[in-house]
Amino acid sequence: MQKISLKDYVLIISALASFLTPFMSSAVNVALPAMVNQFQIDVIMQNWIPASYLLSAAIFAVPFGRISEIYGMKKVFTWGMIIFTISSFLSAIAPSAMELIIFRIVQGVGSAMIFVTSLALISEAFPPEERGKAIGITIAVVYAGLSLGPVLGGILTRNFGWPSIFLITIPIGILTIIMVLGKVKVEWANQKGKKFDVVGSVLYSLALFMLMYGFSTLPNLNGIGLIIMGIVLMVGFVKWELYHPSPIFNMKLFKNFTFAFSSLAALINYSATFAVALLLSLFLQYIKGLDAQTTGLILVAQPGVMAIVAPLAGRLSDKKDPQLLAAIGMGITTTGLFALAFISENTGITFIILSLVILGLGFGLFSSPNTNAIMGSVQRKYYGIASATVSSMRLIGQSFSLGMVTLIFSFIIGRVQISPQFYPALLQSTQVAFILFSVLCFTGIFASLAKRNRKKAEY
Structure with missing residues (x-):
């Protein structure tokens, strides 16, 4: 029997962690109407349940990226898993919406520590010729989490209540903590001794x-x-x-055009796509009258396709121009978003599923090559901050995506709890959001194709 190597353990641990956080995000989107019903909150506070988590993670991603370089990536990763697991339990027993939001902020801190170290650990453990494949596998697991989130989230919410979506992550968190403490004996701290x-x-x-x-x-x-x-x-x-x-963020890395514009492309892509699941979850449950379980089964189309495409795109990006692949993916994503701008109360479920499949294909083709372009544009000593950049662009983009939806809701719907009389306003808000997202995503094509450097950043 072949012995499992260190890099294999790192990949398994990173994959487990990479599953948890997207699973939580996508499951919460499906469970939001149930939370609204229990806590009796308006549509703006409703959006803060996912947004508080993302904003917290975005705020702490860069500082913890630097801390991981100085004090150790494995150490920061482990503590992040511990914080995430404990806050999941606290979120499950939250007695009010405000306390749930507070616990989700704590969960965001733990997620930031996980986000900024998981890619860096893989970049440290794998040689350059295998890195794209490993990144592709990790991103595929992210999409597996996104895929199972709506399905399991819908089933759990319908049969056991929304707290169960938090409780189910606890055993996986504990397993990951045990593995990283027991199997990964190496520590990586490329900037050890530097001041924070x-x-x-x-x-x-x-x-x-x-x-x-x-x-x-x-x-x-x-x-x-x-x-x-x-x-x-x-x-x-x-x-x-x-x-x-000794900066927490080496701004000179942005002199490298590949690093700068690939990071910008990631920011644009996540800004234009993250709120899709939230908008369609509300549309399907309120306007189409579906339950959480059926909604989850429909929403799985997008991340399901992502999970298939991402590892293939990751391998392809080791051989072909990753920025060109990312630009093609961005173009396909734009098409899917524009199609969803035409949904109405008469739109069939088949149309929504086909649009989600297009989105999944585009995003899967974009994400792995774009990440490989960013990580491959810097020297090894900057893997920590490059990983933090990838995570920050994702988190800021996701926060910005929810922020745009919240802004649109505040203009069109107002601070009200969604009821049948506000369904036309909800539909109008959804259409406006998809138009805005498609325009934004179209601009990202040019960011992906921007001038590139052949030389790695050496600042």
Whole structure:
């Protein structure tokens, strides 16, 4: 019997962790109407149940990316799994919507620690010629989590209540913690001994919080003020990082066009696609009158196709131009989003499933090659911050996607609990969101095809 190598253990552990977080996100989207019914909350607070988790993860991703480089990637990963598992239990027993949102913020911290280290661990453990394949497998597991999330989330919510979707992740979290402590004896800390940039971390976290929270509260004047303050702090963060001897985010890496524009493409893609599951979950359950279980079975079409395409695209990106593959994927995704802009109360389920299949094909073809392009554009010592960048672009993009939906809801629906009288407004909001997402995704094609560097970043 062949002995399991260290890189195989790293891949298994990273895959388990990569399954949990997307599973949780997609399952929560399906369970939202049940949560709304129990807690009796309006549509804006409803959106904060998934958004609080993503915003928290986005805020802490970059600081923990730097911490992992200094103190050890395995250590940060392990603590992230512990925090995620404990907060899952707390979320399951939350007695109110506000406490659920607080526990989801804590869960976001744990997820940030997992996000920023999982890709970096794979990049450390696998040689360059095998990295694309390993990344493709990991991303396929992400999509498996996204695929099972709606199905299991719908079944669990219907039969056992929404808290069960949090409880089911706990055994997987415990197994992952046991494996990483028992089987991975190596620690990776490529910047060991360097100082941690506390000021930069505070500036980044505050800037991102003000930008995202301010955006979600528009059109209130407070929201405009927060956005302005966020922009000022972000400019201050960039200037601070450029001259700090040990920055949490090496801004000079963005001089590499492959790194810069592939990161921008990831931000655009996640901004344009993440809220699709939320919008369709509300559309199918409210307007089409389906239950959570049936809704989950329909929504599985997109991530199911992703799970098939992602590993193939990852292998292909080891041989072909990853940026060109990512651009093709972005174009296919744009087509799927534009098709969904025409949904109405008379739209058939077959049309929705076909649109989701197109989206799954496009996103699967985009994600693995784009990630490989980012990780392959930097030297080994920057894997931690490159992994943190990939995670940050995903998380900020996902937060921005929910923020756009929240903004559209606030303009068209208002702060009300969704009921039949507001179904026309919900449908209009959904159509507007898909038009906006398709335009945004179209611009991402050009970011994917932007000028590239042949030389790796050496800053």
